[in-house]
Amino acid sequence: MTETITILGSGNMARGIGTRAVAAGRTLQILSRDAEQAAALAAELGANITSGSVDSVPAGDIIVLAVPYNAARELVATYGAALAGKTVVDISNPINFATFDSLSVAPGTSAAEELAALAAPGVTVVKAFNTTFAGTLVEGSVAGVPLDVFVAGDSDEAKASISAFIADAGLRAIDAGPLRRARELEGFQLLIMTLQLNPAHESFNWNTAVKVLA
């Protein structure tokens, strides 16, 4: 039996991860602050996808926070113990958008660790999908090769279920170690995002992916 996935959010990253969830054959629910937008995305992605507002308790065993970091904090705080027993996937890049030169979390921590600290007892946080841009997730590959998805977390069981979802979706999961490796994943994605904004890199336009080649 595979887990049900609830995506919180209805923007581009929700579309990207939702597309992969459908490809992986997972049962999918989409909840958004805007229930109409959630319904529209659910209809776009396929049949039998449920939707609603974030006022509902998520049905999924896996909860994907497909919203910006500050909104993710609000959701984790508001849901509180309703997320106990579930695996919460933090995909965020907590960029300081005023400068685009640093993260908004302090050096020596990460959005993922901060969310884990904020979450109720029994909630498991996993970092994943922060290095994959939305368009590449819809596509499922880049330059003809499967996307790499770095998965960091302190629960081997939770990482295994997220990695199985990733593999079933046609992507490659890379076990990046404990949750604190989110520091390096978030830091590097800051650098990768600055490349998209740098006119020196003409071919980089939010269409790139970081791949470990061997």
Next chain:
Amino acid sequence: MTETITILGSGNMARGIGTRAVAAGRTLQILSRDAEQAAALAAELGANITSGSVDSVPAGDIIVLAVPYNAARELVATYGAALAGKTVVDISNPINFATFDSLSVAPGTSAAEELAALAAPGVTVVKAFNTTFAGTLVEGSVAGVPLDVFVAGDSDEAKASISAFIADAGLRAIDAGPLRRARELEGFQLLIMTLQLNPAHESFNWNTAVKVLA
């Protein structure tokens, strides 16, 4: 006119970058604490490569610190003003080898920035080659595609000369922004190095490269 390159060190990274310098047609000097080992590497890499001990002042316009971070600090401090006017390339990954779980530099800084602070006035520090393992540099490619070499620095002129060397060597230079982006480059390479040690990643054995695909 292309610059002369001096490599400080005679280990695996010196061999890798030296191989690329020869491929790029650069004039090359190799200096090491062990002058005999420097001479042996020079002979291995080709004709017309000079060598000596680190007691000599480097002849190069570009100085590659192909030694561990602590040794790089000693060299930069000892050479002092003798490096003024030169571009010093920091390739180091300041791993805390006792834990292999963090860097040995404090969060919020980087080996490259620490070396720049230690260097005499007029020395330009550029970060490059910290995400490329020695074996892949000898090969010049991985999985059939050119290696990506991330170049970070605060001098556009210095970055341009390093990037020209990289391109002439058959690799792809990626301008990663200011020298402080070395924080993210060093952090991510810590993560990449832990992957090599993780038996879950059977095919990763110090033979991988990080590539930005588009």
